[in-house]
Amino acid sequence: MITNTKIHLFEVSIANHHCDGSGSLNIENAQSFLDEARTKALREIELSSPSSDLAHIEPIVLWSECDYRGRIQFPDSILVQTEFRTITNARYRIIQRLIRKSDRKVICNSNSFCILFDSNRKRPWKQSVSLRAV
Incomplete structure (x- = not known):
């Protein structure tokens, strides 16, 4: 398992x-923010990676669970923390937190398992070294 990981930040x-009608963030939109943060984290890794050929790598989520502990009201901002941890060469655990920016309270913890998929080669991507913090 990678012990030297980097936490990637994404603000929305x-x-x-x-x-919704009451001014609270929809769960569907919260899920789309988590998806977008995973993709942005991979792009950050691509920019800091020596190989820098990760544009065709995408996370395929196999299983995910979210624990929502609060609400986000309009107008506010969310800070999404994303961390990739290696399970095997192709499988990763993604730990994410949605943090309400107004009071810095964690309103959602997300735990996902995914395969990083190489869309050019049509198979799982197996170079976990590039996900280490730089």
Whole structure:
């Protein structure tokens, strides 16, 4: 398992169209923010990687669970923390937290298992060294 991991940060401002009638963030939109943060974290890794050929790598989530502990109201911002941990050469655990920016409270903990898929080769990507913190 990788012990020297890096936490990637992604900030999203909540817009009115992300919320339901009561002004709270929809769960579907929270899930899309988690998906977007995973992709952005891979792009950050790509920029800091010596091989820098990760544009065709994407996370395929096999299983995920989220523990929602609070609400986000419009207008507010979310800080998404994303960390990749290696399980095997192709399988990864992704730990994410949604943090309400106004009071820095963790409102969601997400635990996902995924395969990083190489869309050019049509098979799992197996170079975990590139996910280490630089």
